Amino acid sequence: MLKQSRDSEVYMLVVELGSITKAADQLGMSKANVSRVLSRMERMWGADLLIRSTRSTHVTEAGRLVYNHCVDWLNSIQSVREEVDTLQGVASGEIRIAASSLFSNLYLVEPIERFLQLYPKVRIALIMDGKHEFLVEGGYDLAFRFGPLEDSTLRSRVLRTTELGVYASPSYLKNHGTPEKVADLKEHSCLVYTAMSQPYNWGSLLDTVENLRVNGNFESNSEEILVQMACRGKGLLFFPKVLVQKELDDKRLVRVLPDVSTPFAVNIVYPFHKELPYRIRLFIDYMRSHSSV
Numbered sequence: 001m002l003k004q005s006r007d008s009e010v011y012m013l014v015v016e017l018g019s020i021t022k023a024a025d026q027l028g029m030s031k032a033n034v035s036r037v038l039s040r041m042e043r044m045w046g047a048d049l050l051i052r053s054t055r056s057t058h059v060t061e062a063g064r065l066v067y068n069h070c071v072d073w074l075n076s077i078q079s080v081r082e083e084v085d086t087l088q089g090v091a092s093g094e095i096r097i098a099a100s101s102l103f104s105n106l107y108l109v110e111p112i113e114r115f116l117q118l119y120p121k122v123r124i125a126l127i128m129d130g131k132h133e134f135l136v137e138g139g140y141d142l143a144f145r146f147g148p149l150e151d152s153t154l155r156s157r158v159l160r161t162t163e164l165g166v167y168a169s170p171s172y173l174k175n176h177g178t179p180e181k182v183a184d185l186k187e188h189s190c191l192v193y194t195a196m197s198q199p200y201n202w203g204s205l206l207d208t209v210e211n212l213r214v215n216g217n218f219e220s221n222s223e224e225i226l227v228q229m230a231c232r233g234k235g236l237l238f239f240p241k242v243l244v245q246k247e248l249d250d251k252r253l254v255r256v257l258p259d260v261s262t263p264f265a266v267n268i269v270y271p272f273h274k275e276l277p278y279r280i281r282l283f284i285d286y287m288r289s290h291s292s293v
Contacts, residue, residue, distance in 0.1 A: 005077065010037045014050065015067045033176050041066070091279040092121035098143035100195070101240040102243055108144070111238035111290050115283060122279050134283040141280055142270040146240050156267040157284055159291055162242045164262040166202075167253040171233035179256055181234070185214050189225050189235040192219035202238050214238075227253075240264050 014023040014034065018280075024034045029210065042049050045163050049063035052243070059067060099108060104126060112124055144159075166185065179185055185202060191212070192199045201217070203212025216235050227244060230237035231252045237244070247253040269283050277282075 003011050003174050005075060006048045007037050007041055008074060010034060011041050012070050013069060014038065014057060014104045015063065016059070018056055020052070020057055046071065055283065075183050090121065091119040093277065094123045094125060095142070095280055095283055096125045096127065096140045098129040099128050100223055102227070103144055104128060106243070107291060114290065115286050119279070119282065142268055142284070145267050145269045147264055154269050156269045159266040159288060162264050162266055164238065164264045165241055166237065166256040167230060167231045167237045167244055168256050169231050169253055172235065173254070175233065182212060182257065182260060185236065190214035190216040191235040191237050192216055193221070193223065193226055193231055193279050195221045213274060230256060242266065
């Protein structure tokens with residue numbers, strides 16, 4: 001069964017990549033060994049599964065049927081394995097996680113390291129992604145996101161509540177003055193985080209001024225770079241406090257408009273399932289208990 005499972009995985013990768021060479025490179029196998037696996041699969045099914053040429057590999061109609069069978073079969077094996085693990089209280093398998101780079105560096109590295117020490121059969125794939133995309137389409141099991149859910153097909157667990165605020169370096173405020181009211185933000189250079197759902201409309205999140213559109217001469221989808229630019233005096237930054245706490249402690253940034261505050265949740269977001277796999281339930285519970293967010 002193990003050999004059949006491995007052969008199926010090799011065959012599936014060849015079909016998906018359309019190349020024996022690429023599949024061999026990704027698997028760390030020789031092209032000859034991959035070819036032997038394909039020949040074994042064709043003998044087992046009694047049909048030509050692939051059309052090979054010097055430049056590419058194409059799947060036949062029979063090969064497509066076998067590919068779909070392999071996908072269903074391997075998924076069913078994984079499903080049964082997860083049920084057995086749940087009964088035995090053993091966590092195994094992969095968890096695909098989406099999170100922004102800055103949040104991951106600040107709050108995910110250490111707890112993930114400890115979690116993997118406790119559950120060595122689990123494999124975690126952490127993808128640096130700050131976009132609020134659909135998790136299922138992205139192939140993720142869960143994500144760390146800020147603010148309210150926009151997708152009703154998802155569920156969430158709150159890690160903690162932080163607050164949205166406006167921040168600037170002392171040098172920026174010295175050179176450009178300090179905003180005294182929210183409407184003053186329109187007169188300042190604002191650093192825009194393009195991964196937000198409405199990056200230029202700060203008013204909708206400040207809950208004080210509708211459609212407050214800010215302006216500035218720098219934008220980025222990188223949280224780290226925006227924090228660096230704010231510390232260098234290049235503009236005002238509108239961020240969750242947990243992402244700039246170190247800079248506030250070091251006095252490189254200060255709070256602007258301290259009386260304006262919007263509660264903002266740090267969430268673990270995951271697709272709706274009747275029952276989450278055991279490893280994912282364990283990870284969510286672990287993060288809620290051990291996270292330093």
